[in-house]
Amino acid sequence: MQLGPVIEPFDMPRLQYFWSLDRDPERKRDAWYYNPQFNRLFRMQGDLHWLSYLNQEDIDMDSFGGYAGRVEWANWKYLGQRTVLAPFELSEWTDWLWRKDSEAFFPKVLWEPRRVAVVEGRSVSHHRLYSRRVIYLDLETYRVVYSELYDQKGELWKLLFNTYYFSSDPFPADSCKDDWEFPYLAAETVVDTQRRGATWCAMGFVPVVSGSDPWSVNKGEGAWTSGSSDALFSIEAGR
Known part of the structure; x- marks a missing residue:
């Protein structure tokens, strides 16, 4: 998975993060980040990448997109079903406007009721965030x-909201097109209840390299087979 280039805040310009999971559950996750200030690609040590520079912000790699970690990193429990209210769907690309009032960290979309399944995961290690x-x-x-994140004392720490854009052809001028509508992750909002602040992330609305697809999608046999995670590509995107 790739995250970046980071556009803002000002102290994280054009940083990019890459990480991958091995099929072997005993093997630790590989993670790297590209820093354009040094024009270098750095490798993070083992599974400590969640303590990376990115962790100074509200989002972390394990929680990106809702949950990006391994299943075995937690003991899971099904808590049932319920209906929740959430800023879930971006109806049109022209609606891509951020609110101007005190709730400016949420995208300007209608909140709607969604039927959800609720799952709880308790970390098996005290070294997790x-x-x-x-x-x-x-x-x-x-x-x-969305998801709720709790600190080591068991107190609510962060709330993570996801907003999706449903389309088979998100950018008509681009080469990306599917035979069915796909929910593209368009925005992510993280509310820190302890620091009383919020961070928003916008994905896919600015192509980082001329002629590239703004989102990563499954292109089947047409996908790259080698060089898709080439450091040269990340360096070009970070400039």
């Missing part, structure tokens, strides 16, 4: 609506 997380999974699309 969060002691437990509660994930709300949309029953129609199987995408994470």
